[in-house]
Amino acid sequence: MGIGKVFGQGLATTAKKGRLVAYLWTIYLLFALLVVAPFYLLLQSQLSRSLLGERLFAGVDLLWIGDLVYKYHEMPPLVIGWFLGTSLLFLVLLAFLNGGVIGRIAAGEEKVTFRNFFGDCGRYFGRFFRVFLLSLIGYFLVLGILGRFVSMPFRLWSKGASTQWTTIISSSLRLVVFLLLFSIVKMFFDYVKVSLVADDSRKAVRTTLRNFRFLGKHFFRAWALFLVVGLIFVLSTWVYLVVAKALPKAGLGPVLLFIWQQAYFLVRLWTGVLCFATVYHFLTAHRPPS
């Protein structure tokens, strides 16, 4: 089956599973609210009775930024600690949510409900968490070790540069190579996750090894499909930035910006679901479930 057809199937499935995006948006929003809550409370306690607090409404202003930096310049370790802690927690939560998303995609025509979504989350959590740990090794090997070797020629080229153009082109190419390597690792483990659901297997390591064989056979088509979905993300980000830049800063501007930001974020989540859907359809089209 051609990747165009698989992509079409992915779009159709994502359209049918709109609730997945709604659930994800709600969960992301609630978690983000949890992350920003301490900052809100801090700002509220410090600035709600100051006229400077009203200037926050007018936009970014170095006078109040300077004040905040001065007041809280000893807080970065606490802030970094809070972000790291919540990030780790969210990574675990993601392993949980992925089960729900892929489980519902694999459920075919079955309707997405709150109950069966979280049922799948719980059902697949253990194996997805193991895949997450395996993926960390994968990222380390590919980006940490292979990436270092790959970037060497770029560094050498940049070292002998005679103008800034060389360094810009060199670092940009290095970034592209890194992103491509990253996309390969991410794609690989997405296929592992989808295989685990499609095969209803509990063996994360075995499925991972089997996946080498599958992607070895279909690598370029699978990667092309993956990059097409990635392109949607890039394009949507570009559209978001262009529109956000044009929105007014005063009046209704901030409200419109918030709505536009959330719309963009919904598209991002939709792209994530589409990604899993296309992987699922590609996998099932090229390899019947075991």
Next chain:
Amino acid sequence: MRNNTSGSCLVLVIALLLASPLRGAQETQTIEKGSPLRYIISVELDATGKRLLGKEEILWKNETRDEVPDMWFHLYWNAFKNEKSAMLEESREEGALGRSTEEEGGWGYIDITRIALADGTDLRPTLEFGSPDLPAHPEDQTVARVRFPAAVKPGEEVRLQIEFESKIPRTVARSGYYRESYFIAQWFPKPGVYEEGRGWNCHQYHLNSEFFADFADFSVEITVPAAFVVGASGKQISAVSSSDGKTVAYKFEQARIHDFAWTADPAYIKVERDFVAAQEVTGQEYADLSAKVRVPVDELRLPDVKMILLIKPEHKAQTERHFKALRLALKYYGLWFGPYPYETVTMVDPPFRTGSGGMEYPTLFTAGTGVLRDKKVLSPEGVIIHEFGHGYWYGLVANNEFEEAWLDEGINTYSTGRVQGKAYGPGMFSASLFGWPLTWLINLPTSSDYEMNRAAAIMIVELDPVITPSWLFSSRMSYAMNVYMRASTCLDTLERYLGEAAMLRVMRTFQMRWRFRHPRTQDFINVVNEVSGQDLSWFFEQLFYTTHNFDYGVSRLQTKEKENLYPGVFDVDGRKEEVKQKDIDKAKKRARDKKKGETIYVTDVTVRRFGEALLGGEARVKLRVVFEDGSEEVSYWDGQDRWESFRFEKPAKAKFAEVDPDLIWLVDSNLSNNSLKAKAGRNGVIRLTSRLLFWVQNYLHHLSALS
């Protein structure tokens, strides 16, 4: 109409001029040879060996009443000789040791191969290195001295003949080479400044310091391979090819400058433009300024200047941006602080990886740009204005940068902010990803220089006083933020306190009075006091000489209905009468029903001095209280005690109380406590948090790539 206006202006100008403290200090300075110090240098660039071969003649006239037995001079490039130099030891301590010196061939140094008097007396046997600064770096070789066979008597002249060989460093501290590009600064043996009664002022080359030298007449011949394009301080007199055509000798001359730098690169594109004052400044601009600074228009008139740009081919598209910024700098520095007195100014787009960007030398400065620059981001404009401005603060008013760096860096940062603000308005923050400007995609916030400076200034107030010898600051960051940002913020504060016109008069008087001289901080304070007509010494004591934090604010705002009855037992007509809370409530209700809108409210405000810094002289903290009926009350406090309370009785509740409502005291480290509202508001905080929320959502979604 026009004639009448002009007539009125003329009368005003004459009247103001008669009252002006500037009278007698505005003579136009002409640049003529005849400095007590003269250099005649010829230097050859050995591009293969990365060396300089130089011959130097120094003529120094003793214009003091001292008999001078020796001469101390700087050999700055020995700072790059090994890691025992003061500069590299300090760099190592700061963790800022540049990598380039570690590369093979990266070291730089200067050897004096011959030093003699004009009569042939060899002084080399008396040559010794000195380590005048503490903490000591005894192996440093950046300061040397020679002894004369007989002391130089007052009025006598001494003529030294020096030959030197230098190894050009590989890009360190704005000197050096990268591939075929050279930037050559602080490169020749240069005497310190002889101070009567105190001897030679000649400091070692430190990490956190710039320079100090005497005004001199320079004549410099630079011989380079023929392919090179050369730029240098001063005016090019000639360019003579060698008989074999392989080299060209460029001769530059300039009187009354205190340093000389040059650059050579085969890739430079040399572009020249004229600054034609008559096209840049209108008659109205002269007249307006004349009224402001109380100087006759004729003394304000700017001269024409030859602008020279050496730009790298990859930045050629930015040629006009460079010239526009330089024209605006010449205009506003000239109008506000005094006419630019030299014939030429050379602007150098620094060669790639020579690390020479953003630095000033007399009549020459380096800018700095990238191949991709958004016009909304004022770069290279900001650096051009700043480095050109150093031609005034350092170049003409030549303070000792070792001992009081704020006098040029702080004043010039303040001046840059003024000029840039006037010429361009606020600039957009700069951000790039792998060299690509993010401002092409995102509207980043804009800001004025004074806001940036304040943000940095309040962070370091308690580290070191602004007035600290450069090499004795606790860190490089403290040095930079104090002498640039904090000093500039204090001057912005002073401007807000004195008013724009008075501050312009201060700055212009200081510039014109101290041109071609070496002022100290006290000289600046004297000018401030004289021109403002106030004793503002306290301002400098609190904000420049100490580490006192300046922070006044409102700590309490309480507004409530005025009580006429109080609970308790009172003696009324010889008997005891008890007033209960319910009696009070009833009375209040009656009063409200009877005279609606005439209820009196008592508002209590407490103003506090949170910081150590104290106001002085005639300065007062202004308190403004705004009430719900739109009325407002203003009170003043001398700010000497830790706190003061104010009470207002008005027919309306207070909305908010605010100290320093006009934001005079920009140096205040905490503006959020400057005001207190009666009721809390959430709009601003919610808006900011919603922004943060979106970025956190995106961050979390990026994490999904890992799981």
